Amino acid sequence: MRFVADLHIHSKYSRACSKDCDLEHLTWWARRKGVTLVGTGDFTHPAWFEHLRENLVPAEPGLFRLREDLDTAIRRRLPPACSASDVRFMLSVEISTIYKRAERTRKVHHLVYVPDFEAAEKFNQRLGRIGNLGSDGRPILGLDSRDLLEITLESGAGSYLVPAHVWTPWFAVLGSKSGFDAIEDCYADLAEHVFALETGLSSDPEMNWKISGLDRYRLVSNSDAHSPPMLGREATVFDTDLDYFALKRALETGRGHAGSIEFFPEEGKYHVDGHRKCGVRMEPGETRAHGGLCPECGKPLTVGVLSRVAELADRAEAVRPAGAAPFRSLVPLPEVMSEILGVGPKSKKVLREIDQLTATFGPELSILQDVPPEDLEARSPLLGEAVRRLRRGEVIRDPGYDGEYGVIRLFEPAELRQSATIGLFDDGLFATAEKPVKQRSIPESAPPVAGKPVAAQPKTKTGTLLGGLDPDQREAAGSGDGPLLIIAGPGTGKTRTLTHRLAHLVSDRDVPPEQCLAITFTRRAAEEMAERLAALVPAQAAKLTVATFHSLGVRILRALHDRAGLSADFGIADQARQLAILAEVTGEEGDARRMLGELSRHRRTGSTDELAERYTKALRHQDLVDFDDLVALPAALLEADPALAAAYRERYRWISVDEYQDVDEQQYRLLRLLAPADGNLTAIGDPDQAIYRFRGADVGFFLRFQQDFAPARTVQLTRNYRSNPRIVDAALRVIEPGTLVPGRELRPMGAHGDAPVGVHHAADERAEAAFVVRTIDQLLGGASFHSLDSGRVAADGTQGLGFADFAVLYRTDRQARGPTTGWPNGPAWRRSSPSSRSRGRGPRWPSASGARATSCSRAAVLRPRSTRRWTC
Numbered sequence: 001m002r003f004v005a006d007l008h009i010h011s012k013y014s015r016a017c018s019k020d021c022d023l024e025h026l027t028w029w030a031r032r033k034g035v036t037l038v039g040t041g042d043f044t045h046p047a048w049f050e051h052l053r054e055n056l057v058p059a060e061p062g063l064f065r066l067r068e069d070l071d072t073a074i075r076r077r078l079p080p081a082c083s084a085s086d087v088r089f090m091l092s093v094e095i096s097t098i099y100k101r102a103e104r105t106r107k108v109h110h111l112v113y114v115p116d117f118e119a120a121e122k123f124n125q126r127l128g129r130i131g132n133l134g135s136d137g138r139p140i141l142g143l144d145s146r147d148l149l150e151i152t153l154e155s156g157a158g159s160y161l162v163p164a165h166v167w168t169p170w171f172a173v174l175g176s177k178s179g180f181d182a183i184e185d186c187y188a189d190l191a192e193h194v195f196a197l198e199t200g201l202s203s204d205p206e207m208n209w210k211i212s213g214l215d216r217y218r219l220v221s222n223s224d225a226h227s228p229p230m231l232g233r234e235a236t237v238f239d240t241d242l243d244y245f246a247l248k249r250a251l252e253t254g255r256g257h258a259g260s261i262e263f264f265p266e267e268g269k270y271h272v273d274g275h276r277k278c279g280v281r282m283e284p285g286e287t288r289a290h291g292g293l294c295p296e297c298g299k300p301l302t303v304g305v306l307s308r309v310a311e312l313a314d315r316a317e318a319v320r321p322a323g324a325a326p327f328r329s330l331v332p333l334p335e336v337m338s339e340i341l342g343v344g345p346k347s348k349k350v351l352r353e354i355d356q357l358t359a360t361f362g363p364e365l366s367i368l369q370d371v372p373p374e375d376l377e378a379r380s381p382l383l384g385e386a387v388r389r390l391r392r393g394e395v396i397r398d399p400g401y402d403g404e405y406g407v408i409r410l411f412e413p414a415e416l417r418q419s420a421t422i423g424l425f426d427d428g429l430f431a432t433a434e435k436p437v438k439q440r441s442i443p444e445s446a447p448p449v450a451g452k453p454v455a456a457q458p459k460t461k462t463g464t465l466l467g468g469l470d471p472d473q474r475e476a477a478g479s480g481d482g483p484l485l486i487i488a489g490p491g492t493g494k495t496r497t498l499t500h501r502l503a504h505l506v507s508d509r510d511v512p513p514e515q516c517l518a519i520t521f522t523r524r525a526a527e528e529m530a531e532r533l534a535a536l537v538p539a540q541a542a543k544l545t546v547a548t549f550h551s552l553g554v555r556i557l558r559a560l561h562d563r564a565g566l567s568a569d570f571g572i573a574d575q576a577r578q579l580a581i582l583a584e585v586t587g588e589e590g591d592a593r594r595m596l597g598e599l600s601r602h603r604r605t606g607s608t609d610e611l612a613e614r615y616t617k618a619l620r621h622q623d624l625v626d627f628d629d630l631v632a633l634p635a636a637l638l639e640a641d642p643a644l645a646a647a648y649r650e651r652y653r654w655i656s657v658d659e660y661q662d663v664d665e666q667q668y669r670l671l672r673l674l675a676p677a678d679g680n681l682t683a684i685g686d687p688d689q690a691i692y693r694f695r696g697a698d699v700g701f702f703l704r705f706q707q708d709f710a711p712a713r714t715v716q717l718t719r720n721y722r723s724n725p726r727i728v729d730a731a732l733r734v735i736e737p738g739t740l741v742p743g744r745e746l747r748p749m750g751a752h753g754d755a756p757v758g759v760h761h762a763a764d765e766r767a768e769a770a771f772v773v774r775t776i777d778q779l780l781g782g783a784s785f786h787s788l789d790s791g792r793v794a795a796d797g798t799q800g801l802g803f804a805d806f807a808v809l810y811r812t813d814r815q816a817r818g819p820t821t822g823w824p825n826g827p828a829w830r831r832s833s834p835s836s837r838s839r840g841r842g843p844r845w846p847s848a849s850g851a852r853a854t855s856c857s858r859a860a861v862l863r864p865r866s867t868r869r870w871t872c
Contacts, residue, residue: 003036008222014137018227029228034363039092042137062115062244079359100802109164119156142803165200202268209318266399274401477501483709491722503536513543520658553630604696660685687740730757
């Protein structure tokens with residue numbers, strides 16, 4: 001059977017989409033338009049997914065129909081000429097991916113189709129681990145296009161992907177701003193699984209036939225409807241069984257792909273080149289003559305589809321590939337009537353006329369393509385003539401550019417002066433004019449803080465392991481015996497200095513590597529340090545001891561388990577086991593988590609009470625220790641036996657401690673037992689980055705290092721290699737009133753751009769989130785069409801940034817669980833709290849898939865004093 005399919009639409013859960021984008025209205029309009037098969041759109045959105053499952057029932061293989069009771073009610077509201085046809089749905093979604101490949105930011109939209117809810121659910125689960133699918137009906141993910149295709153193929157037999165509107169400048173596989181020069185470049189080793197391309201509103205198949213590399217693809221068209229009345233403005237025609245798998249085979253082989261219904265490409269928003277702000281529109285030749293720059297403002301023009309096709313074309317003229325389907329360009333019937341009546345296409349007058357026409361002649365697409373013009377002339381001579389001209393392609397074209405729709409006219413103004421009157425009829429059941437969307441203004445950021453650049457100084461090369469270090473780092477790494485305190489400002493190469501010091505000791509100064517102990521706070525930091533040492537001194541690295549405080553404690557306890565009253569294979573209780581034991585001890589299961597936190601804080605400061613003693617006894621009864629024991633027990637064993645402590649001191653004669661500002665009472669106690677006051681202890685850190693006081697850390701131990709370990713040398717690392725001068729200067733100003741380093745100095749080195757620091761005062765957390773999102777959106781050059789069309793983003797995002805280049809820092813995890821609105825059409829932080837898994841209407845914090853979100857307690861950064869102020 002021959003039928004029309006529109007397989008790119010959106011639901012009411014997508015941004016800038018009508019609230020009428022539900023199944024009932026889509027079904028009503030599909031019958032009114034003459035569209036048999038409609039994509040559901042947005043099946044990744046949790047609320048829409050549930051709506052689909054509740055209201056769709058299986059029909060033909062891979063297709064669905066509306067529930068019988070709903071469908072019957074809709075048929076009753078349509079005239080007989082439109083109510084007889086069936087409407088089917090096919091599970092579909094548009095996915096936006098923004099990522100970096102080959103040092104360029106890529107922004108590509110894709111259409112994904114699956115044959116059943118099981119495949120959709122599997123697909124959603126995979127994407128749900130990457131981004132928050134509830135943030136928008138069309139999720140924006142920092143996921144490589146190739147990887148999205150792989151996830152699609154793995155979701156189930158029959159699932160497939162079609163690149164969406166392939167020529168759109170900003171968001172398409174072949175787009176001039178952020179795409180590729182070939183489909184194969186985008187999808188890499190999986191490119192053979194792509195067999196169809198969506199041409200988009202600004203191109204038609206004939207334009208694509210100028211590029212031989214596209215000959216093997218089936219060219220399809222869809223409406224990309226954001227409201228039900230837009231259904232069918234572009235569509236694809238099939239001549240197959242009404243069957244998901246038959247349709248897929250038609251796209252794979254060409255057999256059964258009967259063509260497409262197109263816009264005249266000039267009507268698309270990006271057909272030719274231009275600059276909307278300046279009102280400049282240019283054909284490709286004019287653009288080349290002006291060097292791609294706007295003659296009014298000198299900024300780069302938005303290069304449209306016509307120019308981009310010409311750039312990639314390898315044929316002077318279009319050559320229709322063998323077996324390629326035909327196409328027909330139409331103008332939507334409301335636009336035809338709008339021109340004839342001289343009013344807007346959404347006006348009540350136009351809608352009433354179309355109601356009467358469809359009641360008489362059937363669906364709109366049939367009126368435009370099949371009804372004899374003579375029959376239409378009985379209603380209006382102008383309408384009959386308009387349809388004749390339209391079918392012959394005799395139209396007046398005013399091409400669109402830089403986000404402005406073009407205008408296709410069928411008459412010259414003089415021809416319309418003698419108007420033809422058409423009767424007025426009742427309004428359509430759902431034909432209500434849409435209200436304009438009000439854009440909320442977001443305040444601009446405060447002026448940036450001025451910075452003071454410092455010229456970079458070349459590093460001195462000495463031909464040794466210390467040759468690649470700067471003078472400060474070299475002084476610290478090459479220091480001799482005795483205690484050493486290294487005050488390392490942010491971005492000054494702390495880990496580099498510490499690892500080079502250890503490598504220098506064992507390589508250049510013949511210190512036995514077995515005598516070296518390096519202690520850090522996290523397993524990841526320890527692994528990184530070990531990897532660097534393996535690269536610097538591969539022969540000795542395996543003999544060095546690199547550990548966290550807790551893993552060092554495990555080593556000591558494994559060796560001394562009998563002294564601690566433990567078996568050789570004692571266990572380490574995880575939090576679940578700890579909570580169970582504490583609940584058993586207290587009999588208060590509901591309050592165990594709070595009590596465990598308080599108990600841990602007391603034990604880390606060395607204090608004890610009856611509850612701690614009972615809890616510890618219960619642990620030992622099960623031959624268990626907890627994480628606090630891993631430090632406290634070794635310290636107690638060494639403290640009780642001076643000879644044992646002396647043996648460990650002799651074993652580890654060179655000790656280095658990273659992040660010394662974050663040690664707590666028990667860690668300090670263990671360290672004092674391992675390192676004599678005049679021993680070879682190197683402590684590195686920055687007291688102004690002490691952020692773990694809430695966990696028991698005490699920066700006072702750092703501040704009294706020179707009294708504890710005398711006489712100690714002090715070296716400061718003052719060259720910052722991470723940030724530009726403005727950021728460094730602003731950070732120094734923020735920290736200066738409360739700095740714990742007298743005469744604090746930090747000098748920016750090298751080139752890191754000239755991005756200013758802005759301090760933005762937000763009215764509340766929602767406004768704060770909106771500001772963060774707007775900033776990221778602008779730096780990306782727009783994460784959606786709405787960003788560009790609304791004027792919220794004016795630049796192209798030429799910085800080459802992707803989501804993975806952004807980090808949003810907040811002080812505590814609690815802040816991330818609030819009502820974090822602000823991201824109007826994009827990715828969101830994935831959170832376990834109910835607030836972030838809710839219906840998803842409204843924005844969320846940006847990130848998803850590539851961008852990083854972390855609390856300041858997990859990132860050593862200077863934090864703002866107020867949760868209502870956001871500092872970047």
